[in-house]
Amino acid sequence: MKNRIVTSLTIVFVIMLLVFVVFANLNKPRVFVLHSYSTEFSWVKDINTGLNRILRNRPYAIRWHYMDTKRHPSLEYKKKAGETAVKMIKQWKPNIIIAVDDNAQEFAAAHFKNYRNINIVFTGVNATVKSYGYDKAKNVTGVLERIPFNEFREVFVQLLPKNKRRIVHISDSSVTSKHIHDELETVKWAPLDLVKSFQCNTFSEWKSAVKKAHEIGDILLVTHYHTIKDNKGIIMKPVDVITWTEKNLSIPDVGCWGFFVEDGGMMSVAVSPYEQGEEAAKMAVQIIEEKKSPSSIEVRTNNQYVVYIRGKSVKQRNLKLPKILEAFARATNNYYE
DSSP: OHHHHHHHHHHHHHHHHHHHHHHHHHTSOEEEEEESSOTTSHHHHHHHHHHHHHHTTSSOEEEEEEOOTTTOOOHHHHHHHHHHHHHHHHHHOOSEEEEESHHHHHHTGGGGTTOTTOEEEEEEEOSOGGGGTGGGOTTEEEEEOOOOHHHHHHHHHHHSOTTOOEEEEEEEOSHHHHHHHHHHTTOOOTTSEEEEEEEESBHHHHHHHHHHHHHHOSEEEEOOOTTOBOTTSOBOOHHHHHHHHHHTOOSOEEESSHHHHHTTOSEEEEEOHHHHHHHHHHHHHHHHHSOOOGGGSOOEEOOOEEEEEEHHHHHHTTOOOOHHHHHHHHHTTOEEO
16 A cells, blocks of 8 residues: 555656646747758857857757758748748747848748747848848847958058059859948948959859959958859859869958868958857847847947968968967967968
8 A cells, every 4th residue: 555655656746747847848938049051151150159158058948940041042942941940930939039140031030020929139140130121120139240341451451562452352142242242332441442343153253253353453352152153053162162262363362251261261350150149149148038128139240350360371472461360360279270
């Protein structure tokens, strides 16, 4: 009899414990992290590092979803990826969507602006807030991604002699690159001169632009190159694009993200992906724990940048970098021999 009572009490305890655990999990704040790209992209991995620095030890239920639109840039694919993400969000009903980069906004997150009980924190956005109707939404805040052009200008002035300060810009023809191209046109480059900005769809166009850069420019500014197609219309591996570029380029080349140097480029004055992740996560915490309305949290722009340097490429071009840049790159483990 005694054993039966003990067994019954044990069963009741286990059932109650399971009910408690299920109830607790069901009532955890839900955060849906929606990436435009895949985890093969180092930018994504580093943003996740920033997000996890803030969110890792918090009692939230977190789901991660990757739309993979960098490797599949067709409009048809983006629409389908967006529809899948919207469906997942509606089913799971998160408290907050942390939407990363522009495609996640355009094809999924923007669907939920002014949506009841779902808030949006964006990050890595190159377009304007108005582009997605976020300027009129009460449930949205986030972090804009802006290339540190003032820092670029300072670096270029130190790299280039006074009689050789012509900048040529090159990128792929993606939507993100269009936003960056528009932004480039507003930058006050003096005492430098932005003489040409190429947006390339194919590798043949890219090769032609690099050749032209030697004729009209003194430094090549490289932004995105991840949707360049070969002669069969297939998206090329980004590292192959930059490997060819380095072999066929004699003037200095500078990128805007760390992955450019990782792919073989000479140098980057890069937007910090860690800041993009951390600041978005901090905003999510304010909304969840401090009960702040997203509209009361000011949209901000990144103010940190990271210097990446490939020493071999610098030496090949007989350049002397400011010692502070090399020291900074080495101190942050972003100096490549």
